[in-house]
Amino acid sequence: MxxxxxxxxxxxxxxxxxxxxxxxxxxxxxGQGARDSEVAPPTEAKRRAVLVTLRGADVGxxxxxxxxxxxxxxxxxxxxxxxxxISRQHARIVYDxxxxxxxxxxxxNGTWVDGKRAERAELHHGSRIVLSAGVVLRFDLVDxxxxxxxxxLFEASTRDALTGIYNRRYFDERxxxxxxxxxxxxxxxxxxxxxxxxxxxxxxxxxxxxGDAVLTAxxxxxxxxxxxxDVLARYGGEELVIxxxxxxxxxxxxxGERVRRAIAELAFEHDGGTLHATVSVxxxxxxxxDAHATGDLLVxxxxxxxxxxxxxxxxxxxxx
Numbered sequence: 001m002x003x004x005x006x007x008x009x010x011x012x013x014x015x016x017x018x019x020x021x022x023x024x025x026x027x028x029x030x031g032q033g034a035r036d037s038e039v040a041p042p043t044e045a046k047r048r049a050v051l052v053t054l055r056g057a058d059v060g061x062x063x064x065x066x067x068x069x070x071x072x073x074x075x076x077x078x079x080x081x082x083x084x085x086i087s088r089q090h091a092r093i094v095y096d097x098x099x100x101x102x103x104x105x106x107x108x109n110g111t112w113v114d115g116k117r118a119e120r121a122e123l124h125h126g127s128r129i130v131l132s133a134g135v136v137l138r139f140d141l142v143d144x145x146x147x148x149x150x151x152x153l154f155e156a157s158t159r160d161a162l163t164g165i166y167n168r169r170y171f172d173e174r175x176x177x178x179x180x181x182x183x184x185x186x187x188x189x190x191x192x193x194x195x196x197x198x199x200x201x202x203x204x205x206x207x208x209x210x211g212d213a214v215l216t217a218x219x220x221x222x223x224x225x226x227x228x229x230d231v232l233a234r235y236g237g238e239e240l241v242i243x244x245x246x247x248x249x250x251x252x253x254x255x256g257e258r259v260r261r262a263i264a265e266l267a268f269e270h271d272g273g274t275l276h277a278t279v280s281v282x283x284x285x286x287x288x289x290d291a292h293a294t295g296d297l298l299v300x301x302x303x304x305x306x307x308x309x310x311x312x313x314x315x316x317x318x319x320x
Contacts, residue, residue: 048064048147049064049093049095049100049139049140049141050139050140050147051063051065051093051129051138051140053135053136054136054137056136056137057082057174058154058170058173060153060154061154062140062147062150062154063078063079066095068092068093068095070092070105071093071131072087072089072090072091073090074088077090081135082178082180083132083134083135083177084132084134084180085132085133085134086107086131087105089105089106089107090104090111091103091104091111091131092105093123099122100123101120101123102120102129102139103120104120107131109132111129111130112130113127113129113130114127114128115128123139125139125141126139127139160233160234162212162215162216163216163218164220165219165240166232166234168235168236171231171233172295175231175243176294179293179295182245182286188245188246188247189243189246189285189286189298190243190244190247190249190251190252190283190284191241191243191244191283191284191285191298191299191302192252192281192302193239193281193282193299194239194240194242194259194279194280194282195239195240195280195306196215196218196238196278196279197277197278197279198314202275202277206270206271206273206275209270210268210271213275214277215238217268218240218277219240221262222240225255225258226242226255229245230243230244230245242255242259249285252283253283256281259279260278260281263278263279264279278315279315280314280317280318281306281309281316281318282302282306283302283305283318283319288301305319
């Protein structure tokens with residue numbers, strides 16, 4: 001049964017939302033938005049329409065909008081949220097040449113705009129769009145400077161300052177989302193945990209700047225080996241992690257060996273000299289865990305195997 005656009009949201013209709021407070025979540029950011037083939041039409045002079053994530057994965061991420069932008073749990077959606085309260089095709093943002101609208105496309109839990117459930121509602125700068133208890137968005141009109149600053153803020157919040165790869169916070173968010181998706185859809189998910197061998201010796205013998213240079217070079221080299229959809233992050237200290245979706249266990253071990261070999265062949269130039277380093281790798285697949293495994297369990301399994309690789313002599317991959 002369709003709902004009137006003016007019908008107010010009540011606690012019985014959406015009990016999970018009754019305690020939400022959206023008044024102070026003003027973080028903004030830039031991320032990948034609508035498909036490249038859809039260029040956002042002009043709104044005001046030199047301003048473009050965007051959605052900003054206020055609650056959900058990647059808080060602060062900004063999505064530039066095209067003339068028609070779909071939102072949903074389907075990975076083919078222009079803006080994808082892997083959250084159980086979101087329908088596969090949940091809503092769309094459309095531009096009619098003069099105004100912006102959000103339209104619900106038959107979602108299970110409905111779409112709310114500024115506190116009212118809506119089948120179709122006009123959007124204004126600052127409009128709040130609630131898709132579920134876990135996903136809240138804000139519609140904004142931004143200029144080039146605001147967009148650039150927002151992108152820098154988001155990068156600073158998700159990237160490791162030294163290596164430029166993702167940080168622990170971002171990794172924790174992504175592994176939770178990826179595991180949730182894998183459990184629902186029966187997909188494959190793997191984790192590689194890497195540790196730089198004898199890293200303390202590098203710092204002690206050549207100084208911390210040398211150690212920083214080694215970590216940065218390793219991150220850059222691994223980044224060139226993995227797929228765009230894989231997540232490379234600095235887990236802590238000299239430990240890095242790679243989160244790989246849709247790869248069987250044998251493929252994960254092959255990736256670990258490829259990374260190990262590439263690092264062993266690297267020569268690190270520092271202060272007129274040449275340094276070398278190796279890594280030990282622990283590999284774990286979600287399919288090896290129980291049906292309700294969490295990110296902590298997958299990390300623990302990969303970490304256990306990393307230390308087996310260390311104890312077996314380092315510079316090797318352990319997958320069992």
